[in-house]
Amino acid sequence: MVWVEIFVVLASIVLGIRFGGIAIGLFGGLGLAILTLGLRLPMGFVPIDVILIIMSVSLSAATLQATRGMAFLVHHAERLMRKNPKYINFIAPIITWLMTIVAGTGFIVFSTLPVIAEVAKESGIRPSRALSGAVVSSQFAVAGSPISAAMAAMITIMENNSVTFFQVMVVCLPASFVAAMVAAFVASRQGCELQDDPVYLQRLQDGLTSKTAFKTTEFPKSSKLSVIIFLLATVAVVLFATLPALRPVYESGKSMGTRDIIIVIMLASACLMLITSKTKPEAVITNSTFRSGMSSVAVILGIVTLGITFVDAHLGNIKEVAGDVLQAYPMLLAPVLFFTCALLYSQGSTTPLIIPIAVALGVPNWAILGSFVAVTGIFLLPTYPTSLAAMEMDTTGTTRVGKYVLNHPFMLPSLLGVIAGVGFGFIWAPMIVS
Template identity: 45%
Template sequence: MIWLHLLVVLGAIFLGARLGGIAIGFAGGLGVLVLAALGVTPGDMPLDVISIIMSVICAIAAMQMAGGMDYLVGLAEKILRRNPKHLTFLAPVITYLMTFMAGTGHTAFSTMPVITEVAKENNIRPSRPLSVAVVASQIAITASPISAAVVFFASVLEPEGVGYLELLAIAIPSTFLACMLTAGVMMAIDRMNPHSALEHDPVYQERLARGAVRLRGEQVTQLRSGARTSVLIFLVGLLAVMSYATAISDKVGLVTEPVMGRDQAIIAFMLTIAAAIVVLCKVHPSDILGAPTFKSGMSASICVLGVAWLGTTFVTAHRETIEGFAGGVLQDQPWMLAVVLFFAAALLYSQAATAKALMPTALLLGVAPAAAVAAFPAVSALFVLPTYPTLLAAVEMDDTGSTRIGKYVFNHPFLLPGVLAITFAVILGFLIGGVVL
């Protein structure tokens, strides 16, 4: 029956990918229903992960409606325009840091127009900085102290003797350095290609000839009075979350009997941040419901709910079979876990959903905690199929046509930098983990 159940899971995932957007979550729920009809007991619902995502999105959306996102994008634009020659390096730095701070890769949407315009103005194909920036925004999820994927993974690692701080100590440098190495490789490829400049792109020339490409120039946005205050409130809240998580850590032991667990603390702090921004920055609560980040974040929550629940249901039902088949392989070759996570993430469309579905089983199979931490960045392989929202947004925002999806689907500009970034991050994870753990 395992093959029939696997067929149901894959069928639901492919249906969701075909429909796109929030329908991925709907298809996950359909898959659970079909499995239940076949006699499979549904697994645990990922309500802990969903709760964290929703609370973080509320804080981000409140900051956006207060003008905080406009303020951050304005800073990013100034940095990029002052250093256009280093755009391929600076673009992923900015998207990485915004995701690291916010715990969601959807913040990349706001920086894509800036990256595109600076590239056009300097005869750089926007596809290069955009592709690396999108990959950086995805992989940074595995290093963000408030992302649902990191918080969940930390909770399953702690019984294995690896704490929240140790996870971050490995994940942050390994993923950031991986993004920079990827940017360096992509720049080297461009320099070896005499026709890499934007002016040599035939699609761009065709669009330019018919007036479909425009330069908007540097934008001056009138900031709301509470824009800077909202960013400050969010940063203070982020530091509070990290400080509390540090204080209650078994490794530090400042608070031996905490009133709140880490998950509860993150949810409480994020909702408090949203409340503080609403009060101090005079944001109307109803406006938050219409914020772009709120809509995309809630859509992501439904996707995680359906897909992670489907994955957990299948894995739980066939745990013994999976252990017998994969246990020995993963123990002897722990790097194979990164390969498994890579392909699972390409189908599950969520770092949190992939971690929730597979990481506990991997540890039960005997994968060493250090190897699991090193493989963790592979849950960010959301770029394989060119249907993820940030990837599609990059394609749509590049009016030069250089960021395009080929007729063979997989020949798109995000695949190579994505594979490189995850490969570098996993290798660095093993190296840094050997020192930290």
């Protein structure tokens, strides 16, 4: 019977990926129905806390986009890159890392890609170097952002395992930065120089690459105010979550939990941005950030609950097979995270699926935190939306897939970045948490 259950889980994942987007969650729901109603497995734990956090953070980030606050951030990122074009290979990854840390989603990189590609081309620098470094760094930042979907799951799970928000951030934030900077360095050394690239020279001869004009944009004061509100909200989340003395304490003696802190602050910030900018509510629910966030919720609700249901039903057998191995070799958790993310195409879905299993199998807390940056396997294939966008934006043709598909410009930076980030995490994490 177990092989039938495994087939249902794998078939749900494969079919969901084939259809793409929200279908991953929907096929997960279908697989869940077969396991529970058909094969009589007990229903697994639904990651409600993670879903609530993602919904509230997505609402706040979507409101920031609707008020043109995200466009305001991108505009200033463009100005910084244009002032220092020679250092674009490192400035671009740092900017996209910081923007993702603040916004909680790597998709914010979409708006900066045309700027990165054009500034690199104007400076005679191979655009694929800056683009691949920027794209990979933005996804590493997901493993360090206090308000990303993946981190929401990580914090919720680890706080229940006696690890504080502060400890999670002190390990994961610098590990993600180390991984991003190593990826940027590796990317800056990839490929020949622009003037020697045969594809670029051919496209130049055919008139397929030209200079893109960028216009100076004026932003209303409300856009700037929205950015300030969003940044203050992010800082407030970190402060309340890090300093227990700031949290409200109730008559029962219990204080406000991190989940509730994030939900309250993010919802309040979204409302303040909406009021101060006089933005129509419809603009929030129709933009890409909101759709992306709600799609993540559907994926987690379906595919993650499906995985949890199967794992919970066979946890005893899994412990016998994998428990001792992971306890003896905790670094093996990193490739598990990497390849699961490559399969699910989502850090936010991988985290609530794999981290609880690692906790149940007795993997040390320090090893879980040290391995977390490996939840970036989306670059195994060059088909992730940000990767595709980078290739599309590069009119020089230097950001391209190689003959063997896996030899694309995002592969080596992401792999070596993961290795460096996990290596750093395994040195740093034991000093922070036992």
